[in-house]
Amino acid sequence: MLLALATCASPALAFEGYYQTKTPYTPQQDPATYAVPPAGFQPIFTQLVARHGSRGLTGMKGDAALYAMWKQAAAQDALTPLGRELGPDILALMQANALLGHGVPGIEQPGYGNLSQTGIEEHRQLAARLLARLPTLFAQVGQDAATAPRQLVTIHSGVDRARDSARFFTQSLLEHAPALAPLLYLPPAPAPYPQGRSPAVRPILQPDGVNRFLLYAHKLVPQTDFVADRANPYSTTYSTTYAATYAASQAYQHYIRTKRLDTLMTPPARQPAAAKHARQVLERLFTPAFLTQFNGGATSYADTGSYTFTSADGKLTRTLKGSGKTAIRSMNAAATTLYALYAIAAGMRHEVKADFSRYMPADDARYYASVADHEDFYKRGPSTTDSAGVTWRFAVALREDFFREVDALAKGDLRHAAKLRFTHAEMIIPLASAMGLQQVLAPLPESTPYSYANNPWRGALVSPLAANLQWDVYRNATGQLIVRLLYNEKETPFQAACDGARIAPGSVFYDYAGLKACYGHVAVQ
Incomplete structure (x- = not known):
């Protein structure tokens, strides 16, 4: 059960803190304790889907807004001794993000x-452990590369951090097993609708190795994902092959804009605990008089201004300007923004020496992690019992891609030795729900608000940075x-309904035919 991840011994203690889905990755089981495959079975194939590794902030937004707030407090002499240290640390974090990846081959x-360097190492080590787990599979594949070549199929979402995670993962594979180099294969992206047929649609052809329908399905849009029907390439309709996933993506994108979701997500901000924790965090940094300026909503701080950063080697200088679109208008918003910096800094320890845990006491960090979990539960997780799976149905195609690969093996098609997929939390979280993994797919009635007390769903367990799901496939002589x-x-067990497919009670190995029947395998894209 997923809850066991929380009590796993030493690996889970590598990063102490409450970072929610920004938790840096640690493997959750000692490989020495893995079950031995039954006699007569040999590994024939493996596949994974992995979230990108630890990263920096996605843009200069909340960090610049909080720095603007700090500068105003400094001008008013409204900082505590600890608060005076916050500004330079925010600026150091901004500089690290502005220059992140400079001098790193492959970025x-x-x-x-x-x-971040942590994120790169997460994927390099994940690849090394994959090889170490299945040495006979990869040794045989490498030996047969010239006479009976198989493929290591690699795909990603097309977003730089997923693409780079794929690159560092496969580089590590080849460093440990150079004979695999000729087997790497980036399949063509789904072909877009021919340009010129519709003036309203100007599709973007994706590079080889990109598959947004499997790995970025939460944000499918006509400009990128208007895909031709192969049987009728000049039709003005979407490809029937990808129609179900596209429709599920549109339903999800509509859902996240609804007032219904907003109603489900906002209760924590209205509870007394929100004001209590915001005050606990901020009064350690700013004077009470300064914080009272938020009263009535008259004061706000936005990501304005221009910042110039130069790398230590002097080879890169970047000037960034704030958009002014991200604003801090309340104490709760300020404390939540500080929590976001605390969380992201956990995965940037090589680039930023500042210790943001000094500004976010453990009790407060746990509270803000619980608020983020509340939001993600409804926005990306199982949500409510009457939501009809809108938060995860677009990931069914990704689930079915796993089955499709094993189906090919069952038919004797051994062209693929491994399939490696690289994506985002927005796909890992719904995939866990789509697979019905025990203690992950646990929706609640709309009348019962999510809380740590009534639901085991935790973002740090479901989708930490570099989160991954892997299937190892074995075959016997029959x-x-x-x-x-x-x-x-x-x-980890598959969904509870599949217990009958285990090869023995309590076994972690499942008969594939039974597993396929249990999930009601239907090809969907």
Whole structure:
């Protein structure tokens, strides 16, 4: 059960704190404790989907707004001794983000949103552990590369941090097993609708290796994802092959804009605890008189201004200007923004020496993590019992892609030795729900608000940075296929309804035919 991840011994203690989905990755089981496959079964294939690794902030927004607030407090002599240290630390974090990736081979455009060194290592080590877990599979694949080549299929969302995670992962594979190099394969992206047929649609052809329908399905849009029907390429309708996923994506994008979702997500901000924790956090940094200026909503601080940062080697200088669109208008917003910096800094320890836990006491960090979990539960997680799976149905195609790969093996098609997919939390979280993993798919009645007391769903467990799901597939002499699921590298049961497909009571290995029947396997894209 997923809850076991929380009590896993030493690995889970590598990063102490409450970082929610910004929690840096640690494997959740010692590989020495993995179950031994039954006699006569040999590994034939493996596949994974992994979230990108630890990263920086996605843009100069809340950090610049909070720095503007700090500068105003400094001008008014309204900072505590600890508060005086906050501004330089925010500025150091902003500089690290503005220059993130500079000098790192493989990072094409330094700046906000890139992988941190921690994120790079998360994927390099994940690849090394994959090889170590299945040495006979990859040794055989490498030996047969010239005579019976198989493919290591690699796809990603197209977003830089997912693309770079794929690159660092596969680089690590090849460093440890150079014979695999000729087997790497980036399949063509789904072909877009022919340009010129509709003036309203100007599709963008994606590079090889990109598959947004599987790995960015939460944000499918006509400009990028208007895909031709192969049987009728000049039709003015979407491809029937991808129609279900596109429709589910549109339904989800509508859902996240609804007042209904806003009603589900906002209760924590209205509770007394919100004001209590905001005051606890901020009064350690700012004088009470300064904070009272928020009363009545007359004061706000936005991400305005211009900042110039130069790398230590002097080879890169970047000037960034705030958009003014992100504003802090309340104590709660200020404390929540500070929590976001605390959380992101956990995965940037190589780039930023500042310790943001000094500004976010553990009790307050836990509270803000719970608020973020509340929001993600309804926006990306299982949501309510009457939501009809709108938060995860667009990930069914990704789930079915796992089955499709094993189906090919069952038919004797061994072209693929591994399939490696790289994506985002917005896909890992719904995939866990789509798979019905125990203690993950636990929606609540709309009348029962999510809380830590009534639901085990936690973002830090469901989708930490570099979160991953892996299927190892084994075959015996009679052709029987069995599958083991690793969730964040912990042997994990499939949905409870599939217990009958286990090869023995309590086994972590499942008969594939039974597993497929249990999920009612239907190809969806």
